[in-house]
Amino acid sequence: MNRTAAPDAIAADTKPWRDPGAEPFIGIRNITKRFDDFTAVDDVSLDIYRGELFCLLGGSGCGKSTLLRMLAGFETPSAGQILIDGQDMARVPPDRRPTNMMFQSYALFPHMSVEKNVAYGLLREGKSRAEAHARAGEMLKLVKLESLARRKPHQLSGGQRQRVALARALVKQPKLLLLDEPLGALDKKLREETQFELIRIQETLGVTFIVVTHDQDEAMTLATRIGVMNEGAIVQVGEPREIYEEPNSRFVADFIGSVNLFEGRAGMAAPDMMRIDTEVLGPVNARPRPGLTQGQTVWVAIRPERIGLSREKPADAANAVPGVVEEVAYRGHMSSYRVRLAGGQMLRVTQSNLTRDVDPISWDEPVWASFTPAAVRVLTE
Template identity: 55%
Template sequence: MGEKTFEPWNDPEAKPLIQFKNVTKRFGTFTAIDDQTFDIYEQEFFALLGPSGCGKTTMMRMLAGFEKPTEGTILLGGQDIAPIPPNKRAVNMMFQSYALFPHLSVWDNIAFGLKRDGLAKDKIEARVAEMLKLTRLEKFGQRKPHQISGGQRQRVALARSLAKAPKLLLLDEPLGALDAKLRQDTQFELMDIQEKTGTTFVIVTHDQEEAMTVASRVAVMDDGKIIQADTPARIYEMPNSAYVADFIGDVTIIEGRATPSGDGYDIAFAEDQPDLHAKSDITFTAGQTCYLAIRPEKMRISAEKPDDLPNAVRGKILDIAYLGNLSTYHVELPGGQIIKAQAANTRRLSARPFTWEDEVWLSWTATAGVLLEG
C-alpha cells in the first residue's frame, strides 16, 4: 500500500476551509475580480498565479480582510468573514517586505503578537522556542533583523506569522526579495514548514516555477478570473486553454484547422506543410480552428526524417539556448512557424550533432501535444 495522496478536492466528503461564492470586487468601474466561485481545503498549499493586474493580490486582500467583496461571500470554516475585522480572523499575512521591527530581536519579533494577546509568559517562551526550531533559527534569537541574512529574515517573518497558529497563512510574493539560488532552497523550506504545521497556505506569486514547485494546486488567473485551478502536473500536462499552456513553462502553440480522422484529428496549419496528427478528448468539427500546444521536451530532433512517428516537419535551426544540462532549439519551418525542441546535453559541446542554420527534422507522437479550442 502506497501513501494516500493528498487530494481533498476530489473527496465529496471533504469540507473546504475557504469558499469563494460568486465573489466580485469592483473599484469604481474597474472589475478586479469577476464572479469567482472556488474552494480551498485544509492543509492545502494553494498558489494564486498570474501576471501583474490579474486580480491575485485583490483575492488575497479580501481573505485578509483589507478589502470586502462588492458582491458574493467568502466563507472561512463555513462562516462569512466579511463582518469579522482583520485582527479577529484566524488568518495571518506575511508581506513581501517581511515588515519586521528593526529595533526588536528575532525572539521579540516572533513573540510580538503573542504578547499583544496577553498570553502567559511561559506559554510565550514555549511557543517562540517551537517557532525558532521550526524555522531553524535557534542560534539567532537574540540578533536584530539587520544582523542576519535576507533568507533568515524571511524565516523570522514566517515564524512570526505562524506563532499565533492561524488556520490560514497568506503569503504575498514571499520570496521576491531573495536571489535565485536562495529562492529555490527557501521554496523547499516553505513546503517543509507548511507540512509540519498543517496550516493552510495561500501564496500569491507571478513566478510560475515557484507556484509549480510549492503548491498542491495552482490557480492560473487572468483578468479577474481563475482560468484553471489544478495540480501542477495537470496544469502542465493538461492545460484547459492556450492561455494556461502558454503561461506555464516553455511551449509551442500551432494554430490550425482540425478535421476528424480515425481516432484523432488531422490538423492543417500551413501551406506546403503536411497535416499534423493529434488525439484529443475535446470534440472538434471539420475545419474548426484549433491550437496544438507541444512542450519542447516531447519533441525529437534528428538529421534524418524518422519514419516511425506520425508528425514530422523539416526546418532550420534559428537559435539555440544552452542551459547547461539542456539545449532548447528554435527551429523555423519554411512558412515562418517556429517550433521549440529540447534535448539533453549528454555529450560534450564539441561532439554535439546540431548547430545554427542546420536543417533538421522535428517529430513527435499523436499524444505528445494537447489540442485546445483557444
C-alpha cells in the first residue's frame, strides 16, 4: 500500500463528509415544518453519512426535536424531502420506517417486563416468540441488563431504564437510530459514564445515530459532527473541534463554551497579520482572514482559556490589555477570573491550575491580560 495515501484513505473512511464524492446515507432536503403561523423548522438541508453519530444541538424551541420527529415519521414536513438510504420517506408511516427512536421519557411500556419491552418490536415484525426473546436477550446482554430481564420498568433505576430504552430501540437493527435527549434524565456522574457506553454500543453495531441534545458537553463528547440549530435553522455543521475553534457566527461562538466577544472594525492587513480596531481592547492583532474589506464591522471572539494573566506586562505579547481582577472562582482544575477593563467591560479568563501556585493572582489586583493572534477568531455575523 502506498504509505502517503494511507492517512487520506482513513480520513475518507471515518470522515466521509470530508470526501466530496461520498454518498450521504440520510438526505434532508429543504425541510420546513410550520405549526399554524409558527415555523418550527425552517428550510433545513443536511447530509448525514453511514455510521455517523450526528448531534443536533440547540436551545429549547430551536426545532431540533421537531426535525427528529419528522425523521421518525411522527410529524409530516410542510415542505421538503427526507431520504433514508436513497428512499423517499414522504409516504412511509412510522411503523414502516427503517428508523427507531429512543424517547426522552424512554416511553417504556409499564405493563410489560424488560424482556417483553425489548422483544415488542421483533414480535411486530412477525418473528416467532422464541426468536424474539432470544434476540432480546442478546440485546440486553449488550447493555448489561440480562439479569433484570423479568423486572417491570418501575422496578428499575433511571440509568437502567435508559439502557432498556436503548436496547428496545436497537433490537430491530434500524438503519437509523434517533435519540431524543438520551442522557437528559440522568445525573451528571452517570451521564458521563453513559456517554462513552453509548459510543461503544454505536461502534459495536455500526448503526447511524442522530442525537438531539441541548447539552454542548454531551454533543462535543458524543458527536462525529454537530449541527447547531437556532430558530429552526441549522447555523453551522462541523466536527466538534471546528464548531469550538472556528465558529462561523457570534451565536455559535457564544452557544458552545464561553467566549469574550467585542465589536470592532477591520483595519490594516499584512500577509501574516491583521489588525482589528476595537473600542474596548484597542487594536487587536489577529491572523489574517480573507474576504474582509477595510472598515467592515466585525467581532473578535476570544476563548477565556486562551488568555493569560500576569502582574507585569508581558514583553513579547502581540496583544495585552490592562485590567483589575474583579472576581475569582476557584474550580479545582482551573480558576475563572472576571477582569474589569479600563472601559468598565468584563473580560472572562480561565487559567488551568497545573501547578500549585504559592501566590495566585487574587481580587482587586491590577493585571495584564494577553493573548496571541491565533487565539483571536474574527467573525462577520
